[in-house]
Amino acid sequence: MNSPSVLARPDVRFHASWVEAVAEYARDGSQQHGSGLWDFDPLDVRREFFPTIVEHLLRQGDPATVLPGNLVHSSYFWIVDGDEFVGYLALRHALTAWLLEEGGHIGFSVRPSRRRQGWAGRALAASLPEARALGLERVLVTCDEDNEGSRRTIEGGGGVYEDSRKGKRRYWIAVP
Structure with a gap:
């Protein structure tokens, strides 16, 4: 990884x-892309429930975990600055038809107060060695038109624009 304090499990x-960030996302009205929280109420921030969320996310990357037919194994990372949660990054191990069209291998988001500080670009760069470890030679990353x-983050990270589909720009990044 580029920095030991960019991505953490x-x-x-x-x-x-994380609680502060969830509140920021809610106030801002922005999506928590890359969070993997579709099975949970993202506003349920109770401390006693939090270990369940963490374990759920960690299991998603384990090939031994049986997933519903519409999901692929994904390694979830949190973008961090020391002990501060800054955002989410999901690295999907394979592509379904929908992911090929719209979602891509990598999804990410940065909490509103930490945007425009280079976190997304550093996290994207740090995820590429993880993609290589999964055997991926290139990854698809998408964003809304x-x-x-x-x-800018995707293009700065080496993304080569292929096309746009259903309102999504599609980029491929070669994995070093």
Whole structure:
């Protein structure tokens, strides 16, 4: 990884700053892309429930975990600055038809107060060795047509624009 404090596996030690980030996302009205929280109410931030969320996310990357037919194994990372939760990054191990069209291998988001500070770009770069470890030679990363920040992040990370489909710009990044 580019920096030891860019990506971390989900961990209960990040609970306090994760709660703050969830509140920021809610106030901002933005999506928590890359969070893997579709099975949970993202506003349920109870400390006693948090280990369940962490364990759920960690299991998603384990090939021995049986997933519903529409899901692929995904390694979830949290973008961190020391002990502060900054955002989410999901690295999907394979592509379904939908992921090929719209979702891609990598999804990410940065909490509103930490945007425009380079976190997404550093996290994207740090995820590429993880993709290589999964045997991926290139990864698909997508963003909404009107998401200028994500477009710049992906292009800055080596993304080569292929096309747009269903309102999503599609980029391929060679994995070093």
